[in-house]
Amino acid sequence: MKLKKFDSINVIPFIDVLLVLLTIVLLTSTFISKGIIPVSLPNADNANDMKVKKEVIITIKEDNTLHCGKEINGLKNIQEHILSLPKDTPIHINSDKNSKFETFVNVLDMLKKHNYSNISIVTKK
Helix, strand or coil, rough: CCCCCCEEEEEHHHHHHHHHHHHHHHHHHHHHCCCCCCCCCCCCCCCCCCCCCEEEEEECCCCEEEEEEECCECCHHHHHHHHHCCCCCCCCEEEEEEEEEEHHHHHHHHHHHHHCCEEEECCCC
């Protein structure tokens, strides 16, 4: 009996495996991008409450006025509010594209002076 010689490789099973792996990666990446995977947590009598870090959003409007939330206005009032928070509190800066860069630098300088490092600048894509 003579053995049959193969001149090419059958790649269809290889493509099937790759498509399954691609499906798994895409499904997993959607959970990772949202940052939330729905989980039903068990109950415990001696569980401690986790302290959720509250984020702070500082807004610089077009007329260079500063706002933090709805009630806090002005750099001095924002500074007093932020100093009452832990140093690792997430701080987001929303700055209007037509506001003065100097106002943005003043806010950033105030945060760096008090050693706040978890600062992000919000932009639009």
